[in-house]
Amino acid sequence: MKLNYRIAILSFIFIGLYLYASYTYIQEIYNEQLHERYTKTSNIIRGKLQTLINEKKEAILLLSIALSESDTIKHLLVTKQYQKLNLDSFSDKLKHHSSLHNVWFQIINPNGQSVYRSWSSKDGDNILSIRNEIKKIINKPRIISLISVGRYDITFKAIVPIYHQKKFLGLIETIAKFNSIGRKLQTENIDNLLIVDKRYKNQLKFANKEHFFNGYYISNKNPNKIFLHQVVKELPLFIHIRNFIIKEEKLFTTYTLFDIDQQPMAYFVLAKPLSQIDISDIKNQKITLISIAIIIFIGIALFIYYIYFINYKKFVKKQTLILQKNVAHKTKELQKQSEILKYQAEHDPLTNLPNRLLFLDRLKQALKYAKRKNGKVSVLFFDLDRFKEINDTYGHEVGDKLLQEVTKRLTENRRSEDTVARLGGDEFTLLLLNQDQDGIIHVVTSIMKKMEKPFYINNLELYTTFSIGISSYPEDGTTHDELLRNADTAMYEAKMNGKNNYHFYNSKMTEIAIARTKLEKELRKALENKEFIPYFQPKIDAKHNKIVGLEALVRWQHPTKGIVFPDKFIPFAEEIGLITAIDNYMMKASMKQVLLWQQEGIECGKLSINLSAKQLNSKSYLNELKTALNETKFDPKYLEIEITETHIMRNPSRALTILEKIKSLGISIAIDDFGTGYSSLSYLKKLPITKLKIDRSFVIDIPEEDDDVAIVRTIISLAKNLRLGIIAEGVEKKEQVEFLVQEGCNDIQGYYFSKPLDTQNCKEFLKNYQ
Numbered sequence: 001m002k003l004n005y006r007i008a009i010l011s012f013i014f015i016g017l018y019l020y021a022s023y024t025y026i027q028e029i030y031n032e033q034l035h036e037r038y039t040k041t042s043n044i045i046r047g048k049l050q051t052l053i054n055e056k057k058e059a060i061l062l063l064s065i066a067l068s069e070s071d072t073i074k075h076l077l078v079t080k081q082y083q084k085l086n087l088d089s090f091s092d093k094l095k096h097h098s099s100l101h102n103v104w105f106q107i108i109n110p111n112g113q114s115v116y117r118s119w120s121s122k123d124g125d126n127i128l129s130i131r132n133e134i135k136k137i138i139n140k141p142r143i144i145s146l147i148s149v150g151r152y153d154i155t156f157k158a159i160v161p162i163y164h165q166k167k168f169l170g171l172i173e174t175i176a177k178f179n180s181i182g183r184k185l186q187t188e189n190i191d192n193l194l195i196v197d198k199r200y201k202n203q204l205k206f207a208n209k210e211h212f213f214n215g216y217y218i219s220n221k222n223p224n225k226i227f228l229h230q231v232v233k234e235l236p237l238f239i240h241i242r243n244f245i246i247k248e249e250k251l252f253t254t255y256t257l258f259d260i261d262q263q264p265m266a267y268f269v270l271a272k273p274l275s276q277i278d279i280s281d282i283k284n285q286k287i288t289l290i291s292i293a294i295i296i297f298i299g300i301a302l303f304i305y306y307i308y309f310i311n312y313k314k315f316v317k318k319q320t321l322i323l324q325k326n327v328a329h330k331t332k333e334l335q336k337q338s339e340i341l342k343y344q345a346e347h348d349p350l351t352n353l354p355n356r357l358l359f360l361d362r363l364k365q366a367l368k369y370a371k372r373k374n375g376k377v378s379v380l381f382f383d384l385d386r387f388k389e390i391n392d393t394y395g396h397e398v399g400d401k402l403l404q405e406v407t408k409r410l411t412e413n414r415r416s417e418d419t420v421a422r423l424g425g426d427e428f429t430l431l432l433l434n435q436d437q438d439g440i441i442h443v444v445t446s447i448m449k450k451m452e453k454p455f456y457i458n459n460l461e462l463y464t465t466f467s468i469g470i471s472s473y474p475e476d477g478t479t480h481d482e483l484l485r486n487a488d489t490a491m492y493e494a495k496m497n498g499k500n501n502y503h504f505y506n507s508k509m510t511e512i513a514i515a516r517t518k519l520e521k522e523l524r525k526a527l528e529n530k531e532f533i534p535y536f537q538p539k540i541d542a543k544h545n546k547i548v549g550l551e552a553l554v555r556w557q558h559p560t561k562g563i564v565f566p567d568k569f570i571p572f573a574e575e576i577g578l579i580t581a582i583d584n585y586m587m588k589a590s591m592k593q594v595l596l597w598q599q600e601g602i603e604c605g606k607l608s609i610n611l612s613a614k615q616l617n618s619k620s621y622l623n624e625l626k627t628a629l630n631e632t633k634f635d636p637k638y639l640e641i642e643i644t645e646t647h648i649m650r651n652p653s654r655a656l657t658i659l660e661k662i663k664s665l666g667i668s669i670a671i672d673d674f675g676t677g678y679s680s681l682s683y684l685k686k687l688p689i690t691k692l693k694i695d696r697s698f699v700i701d702i703p704e705e706d707d708d709v710a711i712v713r714t715i716i717s718l719a720k721n722l723r724l725g726i727i728a729e730g731v732e733k734k735e736q737v738e739f740l741v742q743e744g745c746n747d748i749q750g751y752y753f754s755k756p757l758d759t760q761n762c763k764e765f766l767k768n769y770q
């Protein structure tokens with residue numbers, strides 16, 4: 001575009017220069033030609049005048065010569081009969097039949113006497129004294145033709161000697177005015193004035209005084225008044241025109257008559273209207289030149305436009321190309337981007353597997369096809385066992401890497417038509433087409449086999465397994481929703497059956513699933529209706545036979561089923577996240593109850609409440625605990641938290657921080673079900689715990705079972721070494737109590753002393769121990 005802009009400016013400059021130059025040039029040529037034409041015209045005018053003068057001069061001379069040859073005149077002169085000389089009628093004839101209107105004759109005898117004058121009756125006077133030239137001619141007779149200024153006017157004169165038989169008889173002089181010349185010029189539209197130089201003023205004694213202007217004498221008899229005024233106004237200018245001048249639309253030129261001494265004697269000022277001068281050819285030529293210039297201009301303009309246009313076209317072409325390239329590039333980018341977006345929308349970023357969206361899409365397509373072709377479609381639902389534990393224990397980075405490794409094993413050797421997808425979390429699906437039950441079992445077992453090998457991630461050796469649920473079209477469902485839901489249900493069943501397992505869907509599972517949904521609804525309603533109530537199981541110091549504490553255990557007072565035990569709903573409540581609400585409720589309810597008893601002066605010992613792993617991970621737990629303490633004004637030194645070993649070991653570092661905060665509130669912490677969770681001793685040392693609770697499984701068979709005896713002894717000595725309190729749960733028999741007390745574990749909890757009791761019974765029980 002910049003280039004075109006420059007071209008445009010250059011074009012304008014060029015056009016300007018061109019117009020200026022061509023105008024000046026044409027005008028110059030025109031002026032030159034006009035000047036030439038005017039010069040020529042003025043030359044012609046002067047030439048014409050010259051011719052007229054010459055003609056008249058010659059005519060006068062001829063007249064004189066003719067008359068000098070006249071025998072009559074000669075005879076009269078010889079006989080000196082001067083009075084008989086008469087040329088008047090001759091003058092008249094000339095006047096009437098020629099252009100010579102004012103012609104006069106004079107005859108002079110050899111003595112210099114004027115013997116005849118055609119214009120006057122005066123004769124006989126001697127003119128030698130006043131006319132020098134006559135004297136010269138008489139002395140040496142010859143023919144003379146001249147223009148001279150006389151006493152009357154400026155005139156033509158021709159003087160011819162008359163001879164008779166070689167005897168000089170005298171001179172015949174013919175005189176004529178210029179008037180006829182003036183008239184002739186006038187007929188040709190040439191204004192004219194014959195102006196006699198002022199040097200002759202004195203000589204023109206008898207001239208008309210009115211014809212003098214500034215000493216100059218105008219010879220014309222009836223001059224054009226306007227013209228006369230125009231000329232007289234600037235006489236010196238007009239009489240000195242060398243070539244021509246243009247004034248008031250007229251061409252002026254001057255013809256100078258010189259006297260014998262070559263001094264200017266008179267001036268013919270001639271003027272011709274410019275309109276009378278034909279300059280049409282010059283004008284035409286000018287028009288032609290202008291036309292040529294315009295044609296050239298148009299040519300150049302077209303050329304420039306063409307160049308500009310070509311340039312512009314090139315420019316536009318270039319820009320279009322650039323634009324096209326850009327558009328193509330952008331389109332490609334957009335395509336790429338939309339492909340990426342589509343890919344991202346349909347794939348899981350961690351494993352690059354198709355996500356739920358794409359899986360469902362493929363499943364729908366497969367179903368459509370299968371319905372037409374009577375095919376079979378199977379959905380395999382995979383859920384990693386213990387993945388949450390691994391994630392909590394080793395962190396998300398390890399969890400993510402594990403998922404990637406699992407993906408590798410899951411996709412290995414898969415047929416291209418089978419889709420492996422990640423639905424989210426640790427859930428995977430596999431879409432199998434046209435596989436019978438044996439084929440499916442083959443696929444499933446081969447995957448389970450692959451999963452047996454350990455995963456090596458961040459120098460850790462990890463093991464994980466799949467719980468797998470299978471549903472197939474047409475027998476287990478006809479829609480994608482149904483198939484996926486049923487595969488999920490089957491997977492749940494597999495999990496319930498002990499994990500690392502697969503299960504084909506059957507309709508019974510749906511009933512279970514329905515039951516689960518029902519249970520969830522009921523639990524939520526129970527919470528709303530305050531159907532949960534705390535039971536209390538006393539803890540007894542068996543050695544000193546006194547109450548050391550109460551463990552709060554939740555019971556669900558079902559409106560139709562009566563008392564429901566926690567194993568029927570706690571794991572499910574944990575699974576669906578309802579445990580937090582239940583625990584918070586239990587925490588407050590049990591605290592309030594114990595506080596009441598304390599206020600009644602009943603010795604209760606410490607109140608133990610159970611804490612689920614969910615609570616341990618919940619950010620709000622600590623606040624809930626504090627609010628409960630504040631609201632009930634329960635003294636934290638009477639409060640003990642029970643948390644299972646496995647719960648702590650799922651995420652020990654997190655457990656450590658939260659337990660420390662709990663302890664800092666003045667609350668005791670006991671490890672529940674101790675001995676089942678493979679706690680590392682180093683961790684145990686670090687944890688801010690106060691008590692170990694020996695799990696019921698080790699208590700059942702003591703003192704008979706040696707292994708259990710050994711384990712219980714070890715746990716008791718471990719507690720002592722770590723300076724922790726010790727308690728045994730699930731104690732039902734006297735021998736168990738005796739053994740435990742003997743080994744140094746005085747605190748006992750179990751049916752031997754009491755089952756968990758409702759408020760009323762517990763109060764009774766406590767009262768008996770006061």
Ligand code: C2E
Nearest residue numbers: 553554565566586610611612730731732749750751752756
């Ligand atoms: P746990 O914390 O180990 O509680 C002890 C369980 O053993 C109680 O069962 C109790 O009734 C039972 N038990 C006590 N002594 C004996 C005995 O001598 N013989 C036998 N066979 N059992 C005995 P329960 O009340 O059914 O509670 C089961 C589990 O439910 C509890 O195990 C605890 O983990 C959980 N739980 C109970 N209440 C709550 C609660 O409020 N919150 C949470 N998060 N969990 C609770």
Ligand code: CA
Nearest residue numbers: 551610642672
């Ligand atoms: Ca407990």
Ligand code: CA
Nearest residue numbers: 672673695729
């Ligand atoms: Ca326990």
